[in-house]
Amino acid sequence: MNELPGDLLYTNDHEWLRREGDGSVTVGITEHAAAALGDLVYVELPEVGQDVETGGEMAVVESVKAASDVYAPIAGSIAAVNDDLADEPEKINADPYGDGWIVRMTLSDGLDESELMTPDAYQQMLDELDD
Numbered sequence: 001m002n003e004l005p006g007d008l009l010y011t012n013d014h015e016w017l018r019r020e021g022d023g024s025v026t027v028g029i030t031e032h033a034a035a036a037l038g039d040l041v042y043v044e045l046p047e048v049g050q051d052v053e054t055g056g057e058m059a060v061v062e063s064v065k066a067a068s069d070v071y072a073p074i075a076g077s078i079a080a081v082n083d084d085l086a087d088e089p090e091k092i093n094a095d096p097y098g099d100g101w102i103v104r105m106t107l108s109d110g111l112d113e114s115e116l117m118t119p120d121a122y123q124q125m126l127d128e129l130d131d
Contacts, residue, residue, distance in 0.1 A: 004030075005097050009113060010122035011073045016097065017116065020104070024079050025111065028101040029061065029070060029092060032126055037063040040089040045081040046103065052076065054115075059102055061092065070102060074111060080104040 008016045014033035018026045034040070044060040052058050052072035059070040082101050085091060092100035117125065 004119040004123055006119050008097065008119065009116040010119065011071075011116060012125070013071050013073070015070065015073045017073055017111075018101075019111065024104050024106055025074060025076070026101050026104045027058075027070075027073060028096055030122075031096045033068075034093050034096045034100070037061060037068055038065045039063055040092050043085040043089045043092070043102070045083075045085065046078045048078050048081060050078045051108075052078065052105070061089070072105070073116065074105065075108040076105040077108070078103050079106045 004010075005016075008018050010016050010030065014030045014036075016028055016030050020026060040061055040063050042060075042062040044062075046052065046058055052075065054072060054075045056072050057069050058072040058078075061068050061070060081103050082091075084099070085102065092102075094100065
């Protein structure tokens, strides 16, 4: 497994969040989640402008193995979606923390980091899963 990017926050559901300079948050799934799903063949993206609640269904990623929901790690509004994933869902497998981002969100209430994990805490969770 590659090293986790240090500028991200992580969830128990294997999503990552990156704070952007404009106050928005970019969200994707982790390399661990992408590897567990296998080769992605389809991504169902939300509509721009759609409001999502923390823990609510936000997108669906489908692989040759299974379909899996992507949950909103924060409450907010979908500001942008990665339209490239419609034709190239495999970008999530190839570059989950870069070109494989899924959505950019505008926060409803600011970012509550108490429910999120640092890279070290997420790595510890992964290590415990492997035990």
